[in-house]
Structures are given as structure tokens and as C-alpha cells.
Amino acid sequence: MTKRITRQRSKKKIRLKRNISEKFLIGMIVIVFLLFIIAGIVIEKIFDVKGSYFLSSNSYKVTLYNDELKPAVTMPRGLLVSVKREKPLTDKQGGTFYRIIIKGKKYYVAKDNLVIDKKQIVREKVVYVRTPIDIYKNIKAGQLLTLVNKGDELEVLDYDKVLDDGHVNIYQVKIKDKTGYIYSEYTVLDKDEALLHYQPEQYYKVHQQRNDTYGGGSAGNLDYYPVSKPLFDDNVMPDPIYALYLNSGSNVIRRIDEYIKLVEGTKINAFVVDIKDNESPGYRSKVMEAYSPINYRKANNSFETYQAAIKKLKAAGFYMIGRITVFKDKYYVLDHPEHGIINTKTNEPLLHQNTYWPSPFQRGVWEFNVSLAKEAVLEMGFNEIQFDYVRFPDLTSRLEKEGIIDFRNIYQEEKAQVCQRFLMYARDQLHPLKVYVGVDVFGESAHAYVTPYGQYWPALSNVVDVISGMPYPDHFNKYEYGFKVPVWTVPYELLNYWGKNYVMVRQKEIPTPAKLRTWVQAYDVLPNRDNYVEYNAEELEQQIRGLFDAGLVNGYMTWHGGSSINKYKQQLEAYQKEYQKEEN
Secondary structure (H helix, E strand, O other), X not given: OHHHHHHHHHHXXXXXXXXXXXXXXXXXXXXXXXXXXXXXXXXXXXXXOOOOEEEOEOOOEEEEEOOOOOEEEEEEOOOEEEEXXXXXXXXXXXXXXXXXXXXXXXXXXXXXXXXXXXXXXXXXXXXXXXXXXXXXXXXXXXXXXXXXXXXXXXXXXXXXXEOOOOOEOEEEEEXXXXXXXXXXXXXXXXXXXXXXXXXXXHHHHHHHOOOOOOOOOOHHHOOOOOOOOOOEOOEOOXXXXXXXXXXXXHHHHOOHHHHHHHOOOOOOOEEEEEEEEOOEEOEOOHHHHHHOXXXXXXXXXXXXXXXXXXXXXXXXXXXXXXXXXXXXXXXXXXXXXXXXXXXXXXXXXXXXXXXXXXXXXXXXXXXXXXXXXXXXXXXXXXXXXXXXXOOOOOOXXXXXXXXXXXXXXXXXXXXXXXXXXXXXXHHHHHHHHOOEEEEEEEHXXXXXXXXXXXXXXXXXXXXOOEEEEEOOHHHOOOOHHHOOOOHHHOHHHHXXXXXXXHHHHHHOOOOOOOEEOEEEXXXXXXXXXXXXXXXXXXXXXXXXXXXXXXXXXXXXXXXOOOOOHHHHHHOHHHHOOOOXXXXX
């Protein structure tokens, strides 16, 4: 009896467990079914939220379609769109398209091109280098990592933001075992496109024909893609600029009030002031202290004295241009002989023209000078940075042929390439500070060849905001261009000829030429020249008129190394005149 009761109880327990299991299974099926329904509702609801979706793509633009799913327009990725809740359209391949409204107009967009997360807007996995450039280890600090060349493939790891046109601002990339950062403007999405040159029939071919004749490199190996020239609303560049040059000697900086008074009643609206010249650093800079202690110790002025002078000039209404001598810096080489041009016979820095020269191929030199420029903008308030000696030392052909000179060319670049690339780096670092970038070049660089020291006018003009030739009359050969008299005795004719036949021709060979603001000779003809001439008001005026009549109308700057107030007084009449004609 007891056994039968026990068996019955066991059977009941089994039936109970089976019922519980069946109910649990049915319950789970119901729950899963409900979850699918809820998920469908959520998915449907997602596309009912206005203004919360970004157009996404692996290219810069997204194609939008009409009611018949035919391409209608393209819009930049990253654009916020309003997605309407309604039954989507499907194409023959099974693709799903949702209706969106942009500026009151109806379009359809593929479901795959809509994302909520900003980090999903950009979908390319690789980009290709269009313009040879250095990628960064740290962009904000200006620290460079390595050079990448035309056509190189870069793996995309991340990006900072999408610009209004759908392009990325900065990519984080990987090449081989190195991870760094590159501005998107130097990349494209297709390798074949990366290997092309910009409008070769109009621009590139003319340069390609100019081979490496004098050791400075081939013009065909430089970059001629257009470069945006900014106009900063809160830093308006006068046009034209009429500027006096001031060195940074303490006898000049402490007399700023006299220079301000000197130009009262004239057309002078700007000053060029040295930040760093060779063996003449302007002030005790924190950047100099970190990078070049000798420059710091040898500074002409304290930080405070120099800053007060620059601020006084700005307060008086003058546009301020800071000049930095780059690849001629004795003190920097003494601090960093590993960055200097080397004499292979002694394995020591090369003493050339009584000074030492940092090698333009060494990126540490770039970082020092651009860091100094950034400091001068932030601490002193300069409106523009002008880089001088963006070149190799001249008169080194014999040394190069005899193997006496080692430029420490780490990437096997040509001289002209590295001069252009330095300025691209400087521009990319300085433009975010809303400051303009200029370069000083020899007058010879406007000739139709690459100079032995690496300056080639079109390549430099194309990438900076201002280019400033230095066509000092007493620097030309005595009978240059077939003149029958010493050219420094006819400054109008000389500079007009140089401007018309060289500068203006070179400017037309590039898509984005810089403004032309030219140095004029404000010192007397060098005593070693025949037919000595004092350069006073008449000679200054002749130079300036010659330039303006040739089309170089963006202004002038006076070069007098001593910044002599007495000499400038002798030239005041020239500074009181307006040279830009009304029609210009």
C-alpha cells in the first residue's frame, strides 16, 4: 500500500515538472516573440526622430535619390537630416531607402548611409598620400614622425571631425609600424588619383621641363596642388602694406617711440621686426630656452622689453610682421651639432660664410623655428610670420662636388622639395592661430630654373600667403638682363623689368599664387660696386614704382640692416606717397 502511494506521488511530481517545463517553454517563446515585435517597433521608431541622423559614407559625398530611386543630388557626409516615419522604398537589389527632408526638399537615402553615432560617419579604411608630407607624432605640439610619399597607403585608425564639405580634418593613420596624424587635404581615397598631378596640361608640364640643372632639384618633383589662402576676420591684412624693417637690437627696441613718431604723416602701416636673426635673437624666449640655450643667453632683449615694444606698435595701429631666419643659425648648431651641415673632412659642423648652418633636411630644426613662431604670435601678438633663409647655403657647388659637405639628408629629398615642405608644415601649424605666413626669397628664384640653394618661386608662392622677393639692385650683376649701364643706377627700369618678365610670369604658372610684397633696398649701394649711389627718397620711390607698374602691388618693405632712423629720415618723402593706383 505504501509503495503504491509513493509511486503515485512520484508520477504526480513528474507530471507537475513536465507541466512547468512546458509552460516555461511556451512562456519563453511568447517572450521572444514579444521581443521581436518590440525590436521591430524600436527599429521603426528610430526612423521617426527628426534631426538626429548623420549622412555616412566611405567617400566625401552621399548620393540622394528621387521617388523613382534615381540619383538626384549629392550631399556632404556628416550632414544632419530628418528621417520620416513611413514605409521605406526598396530597389531591385533589396536595398532599403528612407525619405528625408533637406531644406524643404524631399529625397530618399539608403539605410546604410544613416547613422546616429558621429564616429560612424567616416567609413574609409585606407587613404592614399596625394602630396608628400610629414605625418605628425603630435599635431598640437608640432612634433613630426616621418615622411610619407606620393601614393603611399595609410591605414585609417580614427579621425577628429568632419568638415562642412564632407572631408575629414585630421586622420589618425598607421603606415608600417608607425602611428601618427595627417591632415586630410594631403590624401585622397583612390591610389590612381593620388599618383596624378594637378591639371598637368595647365600647370605641371611647364615645371616638369625644368630639370635639376644646378643641384637644387627638379621643378617637376614639387607639388602644385591649390592651397587655400585664408582671410581672417579678426586679423585683416592691409593691402597694400607699406612697412619699415626693424632689427631686434636693444638700441632699436628701446627706441620704438622714435620710430612711431618718425612715420607719422606717412603711408607706413606696418613694421617688420626680427624675432630671430643669425647671431641676433630678439628676446629671451621660452622656446629658445628649451631648444637652443645659446640663443636664449645671447638674446638682445628681455622677454618683457621686447613684448612691450611690439604691443606699443600694435596699439599705435600698425600691422606687425615677425621675421625669423630659419636655416642660418650659428647658435642653434652649436647647441645641436647633430642637426648641422657637416664638413666630412673634420666631421664637425661646416663653417661656411663665417657661420654654421642647420640642415633643412633635419626636422628638429623645423620644430624649433615653428615653435618659436607660435610663441611669438601668442605672446607678442604678431599678425604675420615671415620666414627668411628658407634655403640651403649658396656657393657650395664645389664643396658638394668634392664630397666635403654632408647635408644629413635623412629621407633622400631634393633641396627644393624640403624648402617647400617646411613652409607647408609652418603654414599648417600657424594658420590655426589665425596668422599669415610669408617667405623671403632671392630675386634669382623667379628665374625659370630651380636655384642651387633650393628656392623655386612657383613652388614656394603656391603654398604661402605672402612671397617677398629681395631684388636689391646692387645684388644683380652689373649689366644684368642686357642693361647698358650698371643696373643699380636705374632702379625703376631694373625692378620693373624683373617684375614683368620673371615674377608675374612665375605667378601665372601656379593655381594659388601668394600676395606679392617686395623688399626694396633702403641702404646705399655697397662700396665694392662701381658707380656708387646713395639710396635716398628718389631711389626708393623709383624701386617701388617700378614694382607696382609691373603688377607687384601688394606692398613693399624696406631693407636696411641697421634700421637707421637717420637713413629712414632721408627717405621720408618716398614713404609719404601712395603707390597703388585706384584701379588696382
